[in-house]
Amino acid sequence: MVYQMLMNGALAGLIYVIMALGFTMIFGIMRIVNFAHGEFYMIGAFVVLLLFGSLGLPFFAAVLAGGVAAAVLGMVLERLLFRRLVHDEMPGMIMSLAVAIILKSLGLITFGPAEHTVPRPFTGTWQAFGAVAPWDRTVVAICALIILAIFYLFLKHSRLGLAMKAVAQDPETASLMGVKSGQIYRAAFGVACLLAGLAGALMAPIYNVGPYMGEMPMLKAFVVVILGGLGSILGAVVGGLLLGLSEAFLSTLLSPLAALIASFAMVLIVVIVRPNGLLGRTAR
Amino acid sequence: MNIRKLAVQLLVGISLTGLSIAGTLAEPIKIGVIAPLTGAGAQWGMAAAEGVKILAAETNANGGLDIGGEKHQVEVIAYDDKYQAADAVAAYNRLLNIDGAKYVFLVASASTLALKQNLEGDAVLGLTASVTDKAIDEGSNFMYRMLRPPVDYMPPFLDWVRDNVKERRVAIVNPNDETGWSQAQLTERLYKERGFEVLGIELYERAQQDFAPMVTKIQGLNVDIVELGSTSPATAGLIVRQARDLGYPGLFIKVGGTGAEAIVAGAGNEAAEGLVNVIFADRQNEGFRNLATEYEKAVGQQPNEYIVNFYDAANVLVQAIQKAGDADDAAKVAAAINDVLPIKSVQGGDLTLRGAGNREIMAPVYVGIIKGGQVAVVAEVK
Amino acid sequence: MTLLEVSNLSVHCGGMQALRGISLAVPVDSVLAVIGANGAGKSTLLRAIVGLVRHSDGAIRMDGEDVSSLTIQERLARGIVLCPEGRRLFPDLTVYENICMGAYRIRDRALFRQQLEVIYGIFPRVAERSRQVASSLSGGEQQMVAIARALVSRPRILMLDEPTLGLAPKMVLEVAKLVTTIKQQGTTIIIVEQNSKLALRISDYACVLKTGSLALEGPSADFLENDKVREAYLGGSNSEPPGGLVT
Numbered sequence: 075m076v077y078q079m080l081m082n083g084a085l086a087g088l089i090y091v092i093m094a095l096g097f098t099m100i101f102g103i104m105r106i107v108n109f110a111h112g113e114f115y116m117i118g119a120f121v122v123l124l125l126f127g128s129l130g131l132p133f134f135a136a137v138l139a140g141g142v143a144a145a146v147l148g149m150v151l152e153r154l155l156f157r158r159l160v161h162d163e164m165p166g167m168i169m170s171l172a173v174a175i176i177l178k179s180l181g182l183i184t185f186g187p188a189e190h191t192v193p194r195p196f197t198g199t200w201q202a203f204g205a206v207a208p209w210d211r212t213v214v215a216i217c218a219l220i221i222l223a224i225f226y227l228f229l230k231h232s233r234l235g236l237a238m239k240a241v242a243q244d245p246e247t248a249s250l251m252g253v254k255s256g257q258i259y260r261a262a263f264g265v266a267c268l269l270a271g272l273a274g275a276l277m278a279p280i281y282n283v284g285p286y287m288g289e290m291p292m293l294k295a296f297v298v299v300i301l302g303g304l305g306s307i308l309g310a311v312v313g314g315l316l317l318g319l320s321e322a323f324l325s326t327l328l329s330p331l332a333a334l335i336a337s338f339a340m341v342l343i344v345v346i347v348r349p350n351g352l353l354g355r356t357a358r
Numbered sequence: 359m360n361i362r363k364l365a366v367q368l369l370v371g372i373s374l375t376g377l378s379i380a381g382t383l384a385e386p387i388k389i390g391v392i393a394p395l396t397g398a399g400a401q402w403g404m405a406a407a408e409g410v411k412i413l414a415a416e417t418n419a420n421g422g423l424d425i426g427g428e429k430h431q432v433e434v435i436a437y438d439d440k441y442q443a444a445d446a447v448a449a450y451n452r453l454l455n456i457d458g459a460k461y462v463f464l465v466a467s468a469s470t471l472a473l474k475q476n477l478e479g480d481a482v483l484g485l486t487a488s489v490t491d492k493a494i495d496e497g498s499n500f501m502y503r504m505l506r507p508p509v510d511y512m513p514p515f516l517d518w519v520r521d522n523v524k525e526r527r528v529a530i531v532n533p534n535d536e537t538g539w540s541q542a543q544l545t546e547r548l549y550k551e552r553g554f555e556v557l558g559i560e561l562y563e564r565a566q567q568d569f570a571p572m573v574t575k576i577q578g579l580n581v582d583i584v585e586l587g588s589t590s591p592a593t594a595g596l597i598v599r600q601a602r603d604l605g606y607p608g609l610f611i612k613v614g615g616t617g618a619e620a621i622v623a624g625a626g627n628e629a630a631e632g633l634v635n636v637i638f639a640d641r642q643n644e645g646f647r648n649l650a651t652e653y654e655k656a657v658g659q660q661p662n663e664y665i666v667n668f669y670d671a672a673n674v675l676v677q678a679i680q681k682a683g684d685a686d687d688a689a690k691v692a693a694a695i696n697d698v699l700p701i702k703s704v705q706g707g708d709l710t711l712r713g714a715g716n717r718e719i720m721a722p723v724y725v726g727i728i729k730g731g732q733v734a735v736v737a738e739v740k
Numbered sequence: 741m742t743l744l745e746v747s748n749l750s751v752h753c754g755g756m757q758a759l760r761g762i763s764l765a766v767p768v769d770s771v772l773a774v775i776g777a778n779g780a781g782k783s784t785l786l787r788a789i790v791g792l793v794r795h796s797d798g799a800i801r802m803d804g805e806d807v808s809s810l811t812i813q814e815r816l817a818r819g820i821v822l823c824p825e826g827r828r829l830f831p832d833l834t835v836y837e838n839i840c841m842g843a844y845r846i847r848d849r850a851l852f853r854q855q856l857e858v859i860y861g862i863f864p865r866v867a868e869r870s871r872q873v874a875s876s877l878s879g880g881e882q883q884m885v886a887i888a889r890a891l892v893s894r895p896r897i898l899m900l901d902e903p904t905l906g907l908a909p910k911m912v913l914e915v916a917k918l919v920t921t922i923k924q925q926g927t928t929i930i931i932v933e934q935n936s937k938l939a940l941r942i943s944d945y946a947c948v949l950k951t952g953s954l955a956l957e958g959p960s961a962d963f964l965e966n967d968k969v970r971e972a973y974l975g976g977s978n979s980e981p982p983g984g985l986v987t
Contacts, residue, residue, distance in 0.1 A: 075574065078604075079574060082568075082570040082574060086568050182396060186657065187395055187396045187397070187400030187401075188401050188592075188620075189400075189592040189620075189624075191623045191624050194626065199603055199604070199605065206603070206604050206605050208600075208603035208604070210603075211570075211603075233840075233844070236833070236841060237844065239830070239832070239833060239837075240830045240833065240841050243830045243831060243832055243833070244828055244831075246792065246828075247824060247828040248830075248841065249792070249812055250792070250812065250821075250822055250824060251816075251842055251844040251845075251889075251893075252816045252817075253844055281567040282567070282592050282596060282624060284397075284592075286396065286397050286565075289565065290565050290566075290567060321568075321571065322571045322574075323571075324571075325571030325572060326571040326574045326575045326578075327575075329560070329561060330534070330563050330566055330571070330572065331534055333571070334563060
């Protein structure tokens, strides 16, 4: 049962990580708490519902399309709405709440209130150490790992990734190096929404697809990011896995309610003891 | 022409036409619906709202309600309570103070309990689909239930289960809220009374989508029946699928709620095969099919079975208003419900009044089993 | 020949006039020292030249062409580079990554490697520390990295804002030597310094700013010789800068 709990926790945690990465990235670079992050997850899922569920296109093509659709919308919204609120935390937060409500309502108008089901591209299970893992969730986990690796390489070795980190740490000095901050904001928002869209697209066949599906992942991302430290990429990875595992163990051993309480208790403790998160940088 | 001018003209036009309509017709009778129109419970809420609306449209098409020789249109106002008490209270206050409704249909238990006292104080007639026994007590003069509550149908339903399945080890799964708690307690008692062994009660959060931990725990209990209680259909589909994925081989039974089709859609035909569900409507029935057609026109999907109960209850209500001869006195209308029943359900069969304080409108209930992705009605619950 | 010319430059910052009609000319391959008290507008002058703050009046000419309406990136392309006050390294990036950011505009990999060689030649310590995270370096090392980062993009005019601030005396000397080296390699320099003695020693020309206006300008040698100037603008002859630079 311990192995099964580890398995459950890792499978859930990896998606939390992908969600939290984008969320923390937008905050790190633009100082905007993007409460609409869950809605980009929803958009990715709806694209899979349409392209894979209804039109029968290949699953991974639909997943990519979902990510790209979320990214494109994210970049448009960044230019129109968020660009002017960069580094202005409160108005940025309120704008993101407004965007979240509007996107949710548009989802409701377009797809109706009922939750939709996407057919499963993978079925069956595999076993290790007596723990069972469904193939569909395993594929999601593998994709999440691949996305993580690509994201890491992008940040570590690409010119754009380097510029993003530089802007996050000191936007003015970055501009002295010739970095156009607008380009970086667009790229950061695009990449963050791409990640959220991919997460939603991957999860579409696993959970139900509906206009409110983004709320829970958004909440989890929020918890993860506070645990790991707002703006910290490594913190998002550690926080995501920590949350996934703690939920898996506590839900199984006690109850889902206990797991929920525990996750917020962890947030409280971290906020009190380490206000910058487990791996957050201390205030500059 | 400038835009402001155009707007003024439009406004004047609208208000004039509005006045002319008001001039020719008597005051409409307003009926409120407070239901989860969004989120996981939306299928119930939408079915509830549409059921009442369809009956209202039929009544209006026949010229409206005749009260003392005056024809009244029936107007249905539906608000979303998101399955939450606070939203229900806000919606209720709107209905009462702004819209001026004297009748309200309720879906969720949380909302029903939150509004119970208000209904008595404001003399507003409430018809609820909530099955919690706390919804109606000694002091409830204005609350009616529109369907057979679990206390009434569950004993005979579980008698059928005892006589027809061989599994005996049960885990009960329910949402962590008022409906879930009362359902869990009741089911636990009834299963035990019939010689089943209840090995665990699992309460999950309404918005939860990952049930792997819960299923892992249940598998540790080594049960052969998972009772899904009042879990919403979409969520039940997820639970069934995730449980099958993790290798749970046993039986699923669902004594509460409705929406077996949505369970199949969520779980897949294979995983849902053999699930035993209480059914409030027979989808092969002609009356139901007519309602389903209307619903599909409005919403674009197949309705939840609840639509029958809300349609029937709305029918009881308008008949009672007509009988009472006074649309403003909910007490008189409540008294008249007793007089108009029994009447025919849209599915055939009689709607009768009995149960707690003689305030429960009893409608037919069936045992359904999922076979090849379809719900087969195998018996009527006596 | 004049490389950079500032004429009648005025800058307003938040309602206050930070610079009032400054006019300066920087000849090719020279070092100009800008000195003056705190808040005199020295940093603002550099920030206006590089394009970080908008000017309200006047012109900035590079090779005779007005660049004052260009963006930071366009000015960078013309070779105007600022090494900001307080070093401002990207704290969580490695030294190498910081240098890469300095070369952000250079897209040609071969050119970048060649520049890196040049830089590592001038700053052997920076080369040694290239894998280290910037925030782990000492103040002097950080300043070296900051100058290296500014230099890697091959500026034609390098502006150093308070490069010796907070450095140990030994490092101050090293920075001074570096300025001379960079000048000899053909880069024009504007240096803003509180340590006016040091600034005058390493510069060819100097100007004194006082509450946003140009108070005095001329060859640095004249300043050092003129006791009156020293007393009026450089805060008296007895306030020796730290580091014992007086020979």
